[in-house]
Amino acid sequence: MSSATDNLNILAKAIYGVLIASVLGLVSFGVIRLSCVEDVEPGEPPVVYSRIPFIGHMIGLLSQHNNYFTYISERYKGPIYTVKIFSSRIYIIQSPDLAQAAFRQSKEIDFNAIKAWGCRAIDYDQHGIDIVAFRPEKGEGAYMIDLHNEMHSSLAQGPSLLETNARVLNYLAKSLNAVHAGSKRHQLFRWLRDEYTIASAGTLYGLSNPVSDNPSLIQSIWDFERDLGLLVLNFHPRFTAPKGYDGRNVVLPAFLKYYEEGLDKNANGLVQGRARAARQWGLTNEEIAKAEITIIMAAGTNTVPSVFYMICYIFSKPDLINPLREEVGKLMTRKTRDGGEVESLNISQLQSDCPLLTACFHETLRLNKTGASVRTILEDVKLDNQYFLKKGAFLQIPTGVMQADLKTWGPDAKEFNPRRFLNQDSLSKEAKKAQAQAYIPWGGGKNLCPGRHLAFTEIVAFVAVLVYGFELSMSDGSVMRVPKGEFQKLGVASISPEKDLDVLIQRRKGFEDAIWAFDV
Numbered sequence: 001m002s003s004a005t006d007n008l009n010i011l012a013k014a015i016y017g018v019l020i021a022s023v024l025g026l027v028s029f030g031v032i033r034l035s036c037v038e039d040v041e042p043g044e045p046p047v048v049y050s051r052i053p054f055i056g057h058m059i060g061l062l063s064q065h066n067n068y069f070t071y072i073s074e075r076y077k078g079p080i081y082t083v084k085i086f087s088s089r090i091y092i093i094q095s096p097d098l099a100q101a102a103f104r105q106s107k108e109i110d111f112n113a114i115k116a117w118g119c120r121a122i123d124y125d126q127h128g129i130d131i132v133a134f135r136p137e138k139g140e141g142a143y144m145i146d147l148h149n150e151m152h153s154s155l156a157q158g159p160s161l162l163e164t165n166a167r168v169l170n171y172l173a174k175s176l177n178a179v180h181a182g183s184k185r186h187q188l189f190r191w192l193r194d195e196y197t198i199a200s201a202g203t204l205y206g207l208s209n210p211v212s213d214n215p216s217l218i219q220s221i222w223d224f225e226r227d228l229g230l231l232v233l234n235f236h237p238r239f240t241a242p243k244g245y246d247g248r249n250v251v252l253p254a255f256l257k258y259y260e261e262g263l264d265k266n267a268n269g270l271v272q273g274r275a276r277a278a279r280q281w282g283l284t285n286e287e288i289a290k291a292e293i294t295i296i297m298a299a300g301t302n303t304v305p306s307v308f309y310m311i312c313y314i315f316s317k318p319d320l321i322n323p324l325r326e327e328v329g330k331l332m333t334r335k336t337r338d339g340g341e342v343e344s345l346n347i348s349q350l351q352s353d354c355p356l357l358t359a360c361f362h363e364t365l366r367l368n369k370t371g372a373s374v375r376t377i378l379e380d381v382k383l384d385n386q387y388f389l390k391k392g393a394f395l396q397i398p399t400g401v402m403q404a405d406l407k408t409w410g411p412d413a414k415e416f417n418p419r420r421f422l423n424q425d426s427l428s429k430e431a432k433k434a435q436a437q438a439y440i441p442w443g444g445g446k447n448l449c450p451g452r453h454l455a456f457t458e459i460v461a462f463v464a465v466l467v468y469g470f471e472l473s474m475s476d477g478s479v480m481r482v483p484k485g486e487f488q489k490l491g492v493a494s495i496s497p498e499k500d501l502d503v504l505i506q507r508r509k510g511f512e513d514a515i516w517a518f519d520v
């Protein structure tokens with residue numbers, strides 16, 4: 001009896017073994033077929049193969065994230081290439097003029113489909129996704145068209161932007177005025193993150209808003225940003241992205257309450273315009289509230305790392321400080337008000353009268369804005385009349401690769417050298433054009449960042465006063481250093497420091513009691 005059972009067991013195991021081997025064989029065959037089929041169309045960008053067949057690119061992307069494109073750029077120098085992962089293809093652009101051509105051809109090389117896909121990160125159900133993903137026939141309207149117009153017009157140069165600038169600088173002046181005479185120790189990134197998130201929330205949503213009412217939401221918003229890539233994948237996010245998932249769940253009810261109580265009547269033009277477009281196309285208050293975390297994130301996720309590194313770069317180079325103080329000093333006026341000395345910075349001439357400071361800003365964005373612009377190909381299209389791009393593929397413009405390319409920027413491409421933006425006239429016509437096309441911290445084309453004017457003002461005006469009226473050093477009194485950047489996760493747009501910096505911020509002699517203000 002027992003030997004009959006044993007025989008049956010052996011037979012069952014053998015059948016199992018054969019079955020598993022067959023299934024594995026079939027799956028591998030399918031994978032190999034899908035990966036090997038040479039289905040490249042004539043005129044398509046050349047395929048760059050990975051060293052490990054079939055799955056090498058996937059392993060590379062999952063292990064190296066954004067750095068993987070830098071890794072490939074070191075071994076493949078062509079203007080554009082194709083990466084194939086099973087049957088999907090991603091085109092990667094490495095040449096500045098092709099990047100600009102892709103931005104221009106926004107009808108076929110589109111950003112909206114990515115945004116509709118990204119709705120999974122904010123837990124939209126099918127109702128919301130359908131409204132976002134709706135692609136109108138020619139001449140028809142759509143939510144995404146109205147939303148785009150509202151966002152871009154409210155942040156364009158004009159009265160609405162002036163009001164937004166005034167609001168944000170009012171908050172940032174308070175942050176500077178809170179640094180009283182005597183040394184103050186700060187965790188620099190943490191300090192900037194908190195001050196800018198409070199300032200952005202107050203500017204966008206009005207005095208009474210979810211973040212100022214409950215500052216613990218700051219951490220939740222940044223947890224969401226850190227986990228964005230995993231939240232978009234939406235694969236059991238409670239377990240795969242627990243911090244971002246919890247952050248999202250804490251922020252949503254706070255913004256829902258804000259909308260249900262009608263507090264958005266105090267919001268700035270951007271938030272009011274977004275809500276107007278959303279309501280018109282049938283999004284509910286809950287859906288509007290779910291999306292707010294992305295807006296407050298968009299306002300800070302690039303701004304805070306940029307202001308952090310701009311401060312580190314400048315204060316780590318003592319020879320920059322005096323020329324910068326001289327530039328900024330020309331725009332400062334001192335008035336006596338309410339018995340105090342008010343030091344005001346006139347921000348309308350920052351760009352024209354502070355070329356070195358403006359160059360420090362651009363150089364910081366060049367080195368620090370490393371993410372990528374991602375698009376989908378809606379229709380078969382010829383890029384710049386040269387390369388055939390296939391419908392359904394993804395296209396990626398890796399900002400970090402483009403902005404640090406030695407061929408475009410010269411041998412010191414990886415160093416902080418703001419003067420490169422002041423010495424443009426010494427470049428050849430071609431080199432100047434290549435740099436202008438390769439400098440893409442704001443993306444490009446139709447989706448060029450609408451917040452760029454606001455970002456310039458809130459970063460450069462704040463740093464101007466910090467340089468003019470304060471001394472910054474490491475907490476032991478030594479010269480500031482520039483900390484190493486953190487690992488560049490997919491989906492993260494600008495580099496934050498791997499570790500925060502413990503710094504001393506002191507008022508300069510002669511400015512111990514100054515009250516800082518901005519003239520908008």
Ligand code: HEM
Nearest residue numbers: 298299302303306373374441442443444447449450451455
């Ligand atoms: C240093 C600061 C900033 C940088 C480097 C930056 C960068 C970018 C980039 C690269 C894009 C386009 C993405 C693409 O083409 O794929 C973008 C889009 C956007 N940014 Fe910014 N941004 C900054 C600050 C801001 C601020 C302060 C706001 C204001 C709320 C803002 C609002 C937006 C919005 C609403 C979009 C979407 C535009 C659209 O879809 O048409 N950004 N940003």
